[in-house]
Amino acid sequence: MRVLVIDDSAFMRKMITRMIEETRGLEVVGQARNGREGVELAEKLKPDLITLDIEMPELDGLGALRQIRVRCRKEDPAVLMCSSLTTEGSAEALKALRLGAADVIAKDPALVGKNDDGFRNELITKLKTIGTSRSQRRRAGAAPTEPGQPIARADAPPPKDIDLAGVDAVLIGSSTGGPPVLEDILAPLPAGLRVPVFVAQHMPAVFTKTLASRLDQHCANGARLITEPTMIERPGIYVAEGGRHLHLENVRGGIRAEMRTEPADALYRPSVNVLFSTGAKAFRGRVLGIQLTGMGDDGAKGAADLRRAGGRVIAQHESTCVVYGMPKAVVESGQADGVMTPSQIAGVLTGLCGPAGSRRSSEEFRKSA
Structure with a gap:
């Protein structure tokens, strides 16, 4: 699976790219240092997956996500938001999920710099999981999702009646x-x-x-x-x-x-x-x-x-x-x-x-x- 890394920190781009490149089945096809450059590369490179930082100059992660969801709708890349472990960062991450990001990962530069196994394992697991899920939906012919909406709803079988009388x-x-x-x-x-x-x-x-x-x-x-x-x-x-x-x-x-x-x-x-x-x-x-x-x-x-x-x-x-x-x-x-x-x-x-x-x-x- 082809991955685009978008982060304004050269250090974070380097570390995330290294972790991805060391993993079989994942390949970094491009890096961007701000949201505007990231949107352009997403259109050009058509990646399967994108890691997207939230706090960036020129165009922040939420702004970039909105544009990617519109301009790359046909390819429908799965987006993993990278958020700081702060109240503000978590609020922006939840907004990103509402806008259509597949998942979020909390990044601590200090841990990333130490090649922390916990962060590495979570990053790779999340990328592989959302990437595989995206591939399965595309093979099944599921329509790309609309910006700001949850995954497209196919016709579901009629739900069984659930007796609520005994629910406390x-x-x-x-x-x-x-x-x-x-x-x-x-x-x-x-x-x-x-x-x-x-x-x-x-x-x-x-x-x-x-x-x-x-x-x-x-x-x-x-x-x-x-x-x-x-x-x-x-x-x-x-x-x-x-x-x-x-x-x-x-x-x-x-x-x-x-x-x-x-x-x-x-x-x-x-x-x-x-x-x-x-x-x-x-x-x-x-x-x-x-x-x-x-x-x-x-x-x-x-x-x-x-x-x-x-x-x-x-x-x-x-x-x-x-x-x-x-x-x-x-x-x-x-x-x-x-x-x-x-x-x-x-x-x-x-x-x-x-x-x-x-x-x-x-x-x-x-x-x-």
Whole structure:
């Protein structure tokens, strides 16, 4: 796969290029030192993949991304945004995902300069994953995506009816390409959510903080970040902090959410498996699990635990996934009760909302737990 590297730092261009060139199956075909030059090279070289810095002179990463999405629409290169580990950088990265970037990677020049294996492995894994997904979509004849829109929606099979009568909580697992989908399914929900919604999104802590803030701004039901032990006393949207795992427990008839480091060997933090498994136990199986786009199979084991406890699981439809890895693992293991597009999932969740007067009081919520 052919890669274009766009970064205003000569050092970062050199290091990223070296890491890519040392990898079989990846080839750097060009380098650009600012967004304007990057757009021109993207048109000329027609790469399969682009690494795109956010903060650059002349034309920043978001501006370059907008132009690439329009001017290179036929080739539809997959774009990996490179963001600093700052609140401002994470906010811009989430905007980039909404504009059509496939994924984001946090870059720390100090670690990159040390040839950090963690950064190298994440960079190569992300490039190969989004590149392979792009190739598969093109072979399948999927239309290029419109700028500012999620992956094009093919006709999905009619979703199975999901019984919401026994649902006391919603558990959502998400990874590559997930933040815009989370907005697509949670922002349309009317006020009056009757159950808590817990989200495990594979991202560093500073990114999940920004994600929770963005959801809070765009969702009628609000959202908050879980960073410390919290008793869940009312419905709402709760986002797990990155870097640790969200454990849910039934404590004396109430639900406690707590961020923990174990299991230490889990590849992704927060782990979807942990959220699904602990949530199913805490709510005694009265849960709805939703597996969104992402690489790997995190969530498949947890989905099995959830269904054994009596819960139900929805997997995102392949045609709308940036990477059809996590939902595929759930579907192929036979743990999906329904396969739906984001708009269909939003429609299901709307059934868990009602007029403000129908929202359960804190006391009623605690009793249901």
